[in-house]
Amino acid sequence: MPSDTPYEKFRPLFTRRVKLHIPGPVEVSEKTFRAFCSPMIGHRGQEFKDLYGKIQPQLQRLFYTQQLVFLSTSSAWGVMEGALRNLVSRKVLNCMCGAFSDKWFEVSERCGKDAEALQVPWGSPIRADEVDKKLAGGRFDALTLIHNETSTGVMSPLAEIAALKKKYADVMFIVDAVSSLSATKIEFDALGIDVLMAGTQKALALPPGMAVFVCSPAALAKAATIQDRGY
Ligand SMILES: Cc1ncc(COP(=O)(O)O)c(C=O)c1O
Secondary structure (H helix, E strand, O other): OOOOOHHHHHHHHHHOOOOOOOOOOOOOOHHHHHHOOOOOOOOOOHHHHHHHHHHHHHHHHHHOOOOOEEEEOOOHHHHHHHHHHHHOOOOEEEEEOOHHHHHHHHHHHHOOOOEEEEEOOOOOOOOHHHHHHHHHHOOOOEEEEEOEEOOOOEEOOHHHHHHHHHOOOOOEEEEEOOOOEOOEOOOHHHHOOOEEEEEOOOOOOOOOOOEEEEEOHHHHHHHOOOOOOOO
């Protein structure tokens, strides 16, 4: 690459980097670093449309879905809050087993949603039979689950919990896979869940501040009926 490209000017920053030993952000590759040194394009122009169109099939492969994969110019919390505001009209069940999943409950309440906690001790996973019991007894229309609770490193059995969707078809299953998407195979269409999201800064090894997510057709239809969901 010629030495006067933007990347070459920033190369010393890349080579002097400090290795991050946290779940995320993780180190970005030189290829990613180079891409961030590309000249700006208009975010409403054809160039962006072409770029988004080009990466869409790869995003769909990542999520194992035929649905459109959205990019959010927010960190994962933006999508988490958006999912609650768009999909909860009665009551949400927040499955809680650590710092991030506990925070879903706080976000639900701050969004003015009627929320109930399914709290298990930190270090334990969420179990399908406990979710089943709660859903059977409540008037829930949504649940939130973190697949891999980053704060404790515990992964909950997503396939078993997602299987409950057949029994509770009207409940929107909102799943945070911030620290598991692409580290483990998560087949969105086959699971039959309604929202699956991830931040970019963990297993995707991109910088923080963006999120990727996919919604079921049922979730999009329900969102269209919700009052005061924001823009
Ligand atoms: C499981 C989980 N959910 C949500 C978040 C919040 O993500 P963000 O910082 O991208 O908003 C994190 C961040 O570490 C996380 O690990």
